[in-house]
Amino acid sequence: MEDDVAAILAIEDDWTVRTVLEHTLASAGHDVDVAPAISDARKLLADRNYDMVLLDLNLPDGNGLDLLRDLRKDLGSAVPVLVLTGLRQEEAVVRGLELGADDYVTKPFSPPELLARVSRCLGR
Numbered sequence: 001m002e003d004d005v006a007a008i009l010a011i012e013d014d015w016t017v018r019t020v021l022e023h024t025l026a027s028a029g030h031d032v033d034v035a036p037a038i039s040d041a042r043k044l045l046a047d048r049n050y051d052m053v054l055l056d057l058n059l060p061d062g063n064g065l066d067l068l069r070d071l072r073k074d075l076g077s078a079v080p081v082l083v084l085t086g087l088r089q090e091e092a093v094v095r096g097l098e099l100g101a102d103d104y105v106t107k108p109f110s111p112p113e114l115l116a117r118v119s120r121c122l123g124r
Contacts, residue, residue, distance in 0.1 A: 004029055006118075007030075007031045007050045007051050008031070008052045008053070009032075009033050009034075009041060009045065009048075009050045009052075009054070010025065010034045010035070011034075011035045011036075011040075011055050011056055012034065012036070013036045013058070013059050013060050015036075017056075017084075020111065021054060021084075022034050024111040024115065025115075028115050028118075030118075033048070033050075036060070037059055037061045038059050038064070039061050041067065042067075045071075050079060051079065052080045052082065052118065053082070054082050054084050055081055055082070055084065056084055056085050057083060057087050057092065058085065058087070064083070064085070065095060065096060065099055068083070068096065068100060068101060069099050072099065072100040080103075080122060081101050082105060082118065082121055083096045083101045083103070083104045083105065084105045084106075085104075085105075085106060087106070103117050105117060
């Protein structure tokens with residue numbers, strides 16, 4: 001990471017949420033890539049190293065928890081993963097944290113709160 005610039009991958013299938021994420025994170029100085037599906041995210045992850053991943057759980061081509069499990073297996077805990085999802089059930093939150101999510105934020109979300117959580121996950 002150069003200074004406070006982080007390379008962040010946001011995996012989100014909803015166009016509006018993706019746009020808000022991209023704008024919010026880029027406005028804070030981060031380098032943001034967005035992926036609407038797990039397959040797109042896997043391609044980006046194969047081509048680039050990221051400082052952080054924002055991960056939706058309900059994706060058109062699979063469950064984000066499966067990708068989270070794979071990320072932890074492949075990357076260990078070096079790359080923070082923040083789950084950003086509409087799933088508010090305690091079971092989903094607990095499962096995400098058990099699989100290695102660094103934080104769990106439910107939609108709708110506040111952009112300033114999200115930025116604070118991103119900064120915390122990145123260790124700033």
